[in-house]
Every structure is written in C-alpha cells, then in structure tokens.
Amino acid sequence: MRELPAGPDAVLLDFADDEHPAAAALAAATAIRRAMDAGSLDDVTDIIPSERTVLVQSERGRGIDVLGVHRALRTARSTAADSEPADPEEITIAVVYDGPDLETVGALLDIDPAEVAEIHRTTRWRVQFMGFAPGFGYLVPEDDSKHPFADIGRREESRTRVPPGAVAIAAGYSAVYPRESPGGWHLIGHTDVPLWDEQSTPPALLAPGRFVRFVDEANR
Known part of the structure; x- marks a missing residue:
C-alpha cells in the first residue's frame, strides 16, 4: 500500500x-x-x-x-x-437478457448470445465502488482470475439515452443503470429491480462490499 x-x-x-x-x-x-x-x-x-x-x-x-x-x-x-469473516448479504437481481448489444458481445467472444447471458448469471459479482450516478454500482467478479468479459471494452460510440434498469458490461465490470442517462457500456439485458429510491433508507440498493447474483427472469 x-x-x-x-x-x-x-x-x-x-x-x-x-x-x-x-x-x-x-x-x-x-x-x-x-x-x-x-x-x-x-x-x-x-x-x-x-x-x-x-x-x-x-x-x-x-x-x-x-x-x-x-x-x-x-x-x-x-x-x-x-475469526471467520462474515459473508456479506447477497442481492439477487432478476434480468431479462434481451439487450441490444448481446449479439455484439457474443461475436466479440466468439460465443452464442445465450452463453453471454450464462456467463453473466453464473458470475458472483461484488460491488467494488459507487459512482457515475446515484445508485450506480461498479461490480467486479468475486473471483480475481481473469474473467471472460475482461477484454470487452466500451462501445465505440456512446448512447445518448440508456433506459433505467439496463444491465450492462464494460472493461470487466457489470452494472445496472439506475435511471435514464447517457452511457457507453454494452447493454445485455434489463431488470425491473429499482436501484435507487429516495424514499428508502438507505436509498441505494447496492453498497461497496455487497455481492450481487443475476438470475434469469424467465426461470425465477
């Protein structure tokens, strides 16, 4: 350090x-x-x-x-x-894997779009830090070894509008957009789970150190 x-x-x-x-x-x-x-x-x-x-x-x-x-x-x-370390609470987020960049990510990895969704679901993600927008958590794989998404960078051209609930990946991270905003990440699905609610305590669903597991909405 x-x-x-x-x-x-x-x-x-x-x-x-x-x-x-x-x-x-x-x-x-x-x-x-x-x-x-x-x-x-x-x-x-x-x-x-x-x-x-x-x-x-x-x-x-x-x-x-x-x-x-x-x-x-x-x-x-x-x-x-x-002492034994406490295992932080795991948050489950149901996703419909229908994102406009799902096929693009599959092509970059030379796999089917369904395999992209499977990799995303079977990865246990950890909230590393918060930023960009209220409720926006930067998620990293729990396993420190190289992840299949690690070499998937940002899109060549950012979108001016990304809808709330969009599930995205870029540069080894995953995230869920809590509200409509510009964004340059690859969108692979969407969720109806609210990431930010000003009426809740705390307002953000995510916090550094918490784990996130994505599940297929169709099989929930």
Missing part, C-alpha cells in the same frame, strides 16, 4: 501493487468505515473507494490522522485472522 497526499486533510491509499488490488482497497475502506462508526476516527468525514484506491477525507482544517488510519487497518487484519 502506498500513501499519497491529497491536500492537508486527506490521504489516498493506493493498492495498485497489491496482489489483489480491488479486494485490498475494498477491505481497507470497510475497515476504516468500521473505525469511524466505532468512534476511533472522529475527524474522518468521508471514505471514497475506487477500483484500487481509497480516499480518506478528514474534517477541513483538522489534518488527517494517518496513524489512526493505520491502526484501523491493523485492527481489521488482526480481527480477520482470529
């Missing part, structure tokens, strides 16, 4: 050189969040995980307690070594 300064009141933890960067970043974000909830990092106001980094932001003008962050990480490692 590398520590990179991010102004006087924040530090960026970079796990790019870790054996499993995504898992390490998510574990660090979880540990620091728990320390915040326990009151041992009083000045920390926000934690922003990404694919391989975690930004830890402190209250403006208070500086950043780097030693406290290290203590939180050490405590989490010690706790994990002494």
Whole structure:
C-alpha cells in the first residue's frame, strides 16, 4: 500500500501493487468505515473507494490522522485472522437478457448470445465502488482470475439515452443503470429491480462490499 497526499486533510491509499488490488482497497475502506462508526476516527468525514484506491477525507482544517488510519487497518487484519469473516448479504437481481448489444458481445467472444447471458448469471459479482450516478454500482467478479468479459471494452460510440434498469458490461465490470442517462457500456439485458429510491433508507440498493447474483427472469 502506498500513501499519497491529497491536500492537508486527506490521504489516498493506493493498492495498485497489491496482489489483489480491488479486494485490498475494498477491505481497507470497510475497515476504516468500521473505525469511524466505532468512534476511533472522529475527524474522518468521508471514505471514497475506487477500483484500487481509497480516499480518506478528514474534517477541513483538522489534518488527517494517518496513524489512526493505520491502526484501523491493523485492527481489521488482526480481527480477520482470529475469526471467520462474515459473508456479506447477497442481492439477487432478476434480468431479462434481451439487450441490444448481446449479439455484439457474443461475436466479440466468439460465443452464442445465450452463453453471454450464462456467463453473466453464473458470475458472483461484488460491488467494488459507487459512482457515475446515484445508485450506480461498479461490480467486479468475486473471483480475481481473469474473467471472460475482461477484454470487452466500451462501445465505440456512446448512447445518448440508456433506459433505467439496463444491465450492462464494460472493461470487466457489470452494472445496472439506475435511471435514464447517457452511457457507453454494452447493454445485455434489463431488470425491473429499482436501484435507487429516495424514499428508502438507505436509498441505494447496492453498497461497496455487497455481492450481487443475476438470475434469469424467465426461470425465477
């Protein structure tokens, strides 16, 4: 892990050189969040995980307690070594695999569209981080080995309108668009499961660290 300064009141933890960067970043974000909830990092106001980094932001003008962050990480490692890790709740999302890019993805992988859907369904996905739009979770495969979708990049041309509920893949990620927006990912299906509801607590269905399993709506 590398520590990179991010102004006087924040530090960026970079796990790019870790054996499993995504898992390490998510574990660090979880540990620091728990320390915040326990009151041992009083000045920390926000934690922003990404694919391989975690930004830890402190209250403006208070500086950043780097030693406290290290203590939180050490405590989490010690706790994990002494106990069985809890398996985060798995969210099930029913999908109709009828996306306009399903055949394109199949052609890129030299497989049938039905096989594309099967790969997507049989992968257990983990929410790595949130971003782009409220409720939009970037999902990565639980297995750190190379995934069949890893080399499927974005579309050459983005769409100006992607409908809410569109299930998509790009660059090794999967996601569900929570609302209508522009987008350049390959659309392979759609779901009626709401990803964002301002009247709910919390409003987002997804959160970093949670697992997602997609199932075929027709066979649910």
